[in-house]
Amino acid sequence: MSDTTPTNRIGSSFMQRQSAFLRLILALLSLGVCALASQSAMAEQPEAPASSGMTDTAAKANAALIKGAYDAFSRGDIPGAMAAFAEDIFWHVPGRGPLSRDYRGHAEVLGFFGHFMELSRGTFRLQVDDVLARGDRVVVFCTESAQRGGRSWSAPQVHVWTVKDGKATVFWEYEGDQQGDDEFWSSHE
Numbered sequence: 001m002s003d004t005t006p007t008n009r010i011g012s013s014f015m016q017r018q019s020a021f022l023r024l025i026l027a028l029l030s031l032g033v034c035a036l037a038s039q040s041a042m043a044e045q046p047e048a049p050a051s052s053g054m055t056d057t058a059a060k061a062n063a064a065l066i067k068g069a070y071d072a073f074s075r076g077d078i079p080g081a082m083a084a085f086a087e088d089i090f091w092h093v094p095g096r097g098p099l100s101r102d103y104r105g106h107a108e109v110l111g112f113f114g115h116f117m118e119l120s121r122g123t124f125r126l127q128v129d130d131v132l133a134r135g136d137r138v139v140v141f142c143t144e145s146a147q148r149g150g151r152s153w154s155a156p157q158v159h160v161w162t163v164k165d166g167k168a169t170v171f172w173e174y175e176g177d178q179q180g181d182d183e184f185w186s187s188h189e
Contacts, residue, residue: 055135062163063133066140069168070128078113082106086167093173097182119185120146129156136163146184153184 065084072080091103091112098119103112116124124146132139138161145154156176161168175181 059133059135059138061166062136062138062161063131065163065166066133066138066161066168067128067131070126070140070142074126078110082110084168085109086164086169089167089169089171091171094175095178095182097185099185100182116146116185120148123147137161138163148184149187151184151187153180155181 069081069084072078072083085106088105089109091109093100093103093112099112099116103109124144127143127145128140129143130141132141140159140161142157142159143154144157145152147153158174158176160170160172160174162170
């Protein structure tokens, strides 16, 4: 039997509004990240002649590299995903949960993959919603989900990549609901 006191209905309404507010904040953050990534990429890129299309070609190749890594990961082809990463890749996961820290190089990134798959008992999933690229920057809008201890979790994410010489050198993650993510990954089963 569920408790339908006014307090619970108000609390539920509050949680729905808070969830909608967090989605709005994520959308605004995403726009800001794209603008910053775009400005940074433009500042770092030499001016290419308008007719050459070299910036567009590089951006398309970088987007294809990153999209291919996501596709490989989703198929369970971890070596295929790792092939897109530079040996000394820098990988940042924000927050205060058990996964939150900076990882450097293939071995640490593989350890990170293993850790979240272990915590989720293999239920972690990632859905790519959109990929934007400009110069050496690739921004991926995605949705991550998993199950843990009878709880289901799903959150929008923004992943920002830097690509140099055909390899991903930097990965920076922006959580849609940092507190919710930390709580989910920190919870006991």
